[in-house]
Amino acid sequence: MSTAVTDAQPPLRARVAGASADACFFDRAASVRLADLVRGTSLCGELAKLSWRSVLIATASQLTAALALIELDGVARRLMVLPPDVDPDHLGALIAGAEIDAIVTDGTVPPQLAGLPVHVACTPRITPLAEPPRACERTEWVLLTSGTTGVPKMAAHSVAGLTAAIAPRAPADPIVWGTFYDIRRYGGLQIFLRALLGGASLVLSSAGEPVAEHLSRLARHGITHLSGTPSHWRRALMSPEIANIAPRYVRLSGEIADQSVLNALRTAFPHAAIGHAYASTEAGVVFAVDDGRAGFPAAFLKRARNGVEVKIVDGVLRIRSPGAASRYIGAGAQIAALHDGDGFVDSGDMVERHGDRYFFVGRKGGIINIGGLKVHPEEVEAVINGHPRVRMSLVRPKRSPFTGAIVVADIVLTAPSAAADDQAELRDDILKLCRGALPRHKVPAAISFVPALAVAATGKLARRGA
Amino acid sequence: MSIKLTIMDEMARVAREHGKTLAPLNDDVALLDSGLDSLGLAVLVARLEDRLGLDPFTTSDDVQFPVTVGDFVKAYEHGGH
Numbered sequence: 001m002s003t004a005v006t007d008a009q010p011p012l013r014a015r016v017a018g019a020s021a022d023a024c025f026f027d028r029a030a031s032v033r034l035a036d037l038v039r040g041t042s043l044c045g046e047l048a049k050l051s052w053r054s055v056l057i058a059t060a061s062q063l064t065a066a067l068a069l070i071e072l073d074g075v076a077r078r079l080m081v082l083p084p085d086v087d088p089d090h091l092g093a094l095i096a097g098a099e100i101d102a103i104v105t106d107g108t109v110p111p112q113l114a115g116l117p118v119h120v121a122c123t124p125r126i127t128p129l130a131e132p133p134r135a136c137e138r139t140e141w142v143l144l145t146s147g148t149t150g151v152p153k154m155a156a157h158s159v160a161g162l163t164a165a166i167a168p169r170a171p172a173d174p175i176v177w178g179t180f181y182d183i184r185r186y187g188g189l190q191i192f193l194r195a196l197l198g199g200a201s202l203v204l205s206s207a208g209e210p211v212a213e214h215l216s217r218l219a220r221h222g223i224t225h226l227s228g229t230p231s232h233w234r235r236a237l238m239s240p241e242i243a244n245i246a247p248r249y250v251r252l253s254g255e256i257a258d259q260s261v262l263n264a265l266r267t268a269f270p271h272a273a274i275g276h277a278y279a280s281t282e283a284g285v286v287f288a289v290d291d292g293r294a295g296f297p298a299a300f301l302k303r304a305r306n307g308v309e310v311k312i313v314d315g316v317l318r319i320r321s322p323g324a325a326s327r328y329i330g331a332g333a334q335i336a337a338l339h340d341g342d343g344f345v346d347s348g349d350m351v352e353r354h355g356d357r358y359f360f361v362g363r364k365g366g367i368i369n370i371g372g373l374k375v376h377p378e379e380v381e382a383v384i385n386g387h388p389r390v391r392m393s394l395v396r397p398k399r400s401p402f403t404g405a406i407v408v409a410d411i412v413l414t415a416p417s418a419a420a421d422d423q424a425e426l427r428d429d430i431l432k433l434c435r436g437a438l439p440r441h442k443v444p445a446a447i448s449f450v451p452a453l454a455v456a457a458t459g460k461l462a463r464r465g466a
Numbered sequence: 467m468s469i470k471l472t473i474m475d476e477m478a479r480v481a482r483e484h485g486k487t488l489a490p491l492n493d494d495v496a497l498l499d500s501g502l503d504s505l506g507l508a509v510l511v512a513r514l515e516d517r518l519g520l521d522p523f524t525t526s527d528d529v530q531f532p533v534t535v536g537d538f539v540k541a542y543e544h545g546g547h
Binding site: 211212231234235237238239240258259260263264267370371398399400401402403406408431435440441445446 | 483484496497498504505507508509511512513515516523524526527528529530531532533534
């Protein structure tokens, strides 16, 4: 029983026609006037080849991905957009699971994708659109989740659902959106859609662009609305170039927004509206908090807001929303139920109530979020426990102003060591073992040797909040 | 060892462990140009808490995000106040 919106809407290209004639999308290398897309194409005259196909958008640039999304909504049967950080080893499973039979790129085709029957190139050079392609009324959009260790899950959305949280915009001063968040992930895609439907311009980052340069470009384009994760914002707050931008609206999403980052943004932008949104690839946009305080008012649980219902089961948020994904697609073990029997999505986000507010305290299952990269404590513990002098270990998050959290380890040795020299040497030795076996963000930042670790009645290590 | 020297020593160590090259440092160098990225800085702060017994960036909700190396050192010298 899903409440996902299924009503057909005009395709995105038709909605561009109603938007501001001056709106442009920019990246470091190019710009495209959206009005040119109404009767033009970025797909080198080959849009018709993609009609009713299941299309993978695997471009190097966000700008070409944005153009392809606009053109293929209402044309392709299914659209899957590939985020830049997906492991190439997972491509085979994703293509099979989503029945991909065409690919759009803006450069070379990765070897894993060379076997697809249809390949179309996308460029920011708009050429006239010869004839409209055969329409597909309800294009299914597929977004990849982050946070799993294996093949990402594929969440199916409709454009109606993806735009459910976007309020129609009253005509006012021109808006220029910017996003630190890649538009090929759910949080960034929301900004792309907001800009597009609101007739706003959009400034995108280019692959490998330094923060300072991105901020300078945002300043040059006169950014008015800017969005990123708390980690993106922390990094921006440490850049001298932040002084050159003056957004009217500052938005955070994708990670827990703590009070320190909200306060720092308030100091940096005293006149801006600052909001943190809570959203996920599966649940969609759940709510936005705009009172400048971390967490959210307990009153949000009392009644549906914008059709979105929130409840707490065993300390974890569950959401029923017209913006939620309708289902996971794919095969075999990939397919799990996205909703419970009542149509609620289990977010995996744990909350605690203090007074009249709820605060996010972490992920169910103890997954640690290091600046947007997920760490399962168990995989780090397994490496540490492989050291001959380690009896057991507990890997836990520690708050960090720079990445939200950082991984630290408490270690019980097989034979306690009192000598400081020996402890220092052992610490280095264990860290070396971790660096050899784990990516950088999973290596503990600090190690403490402790006499014992608490074990819960279940026989498992006691993890805070888990 | 002075607070500043301890910080410089630990910066060099974290850079080495993360395979990064430190820029020649002085107080005016932007922290993000030091050669350490956000993750490197987060690790640095965790290590310094072990060595100096202090994390000036999580003691209150009103953190001044350090922009330069000088800001960063000052946060430790002022004990987070």
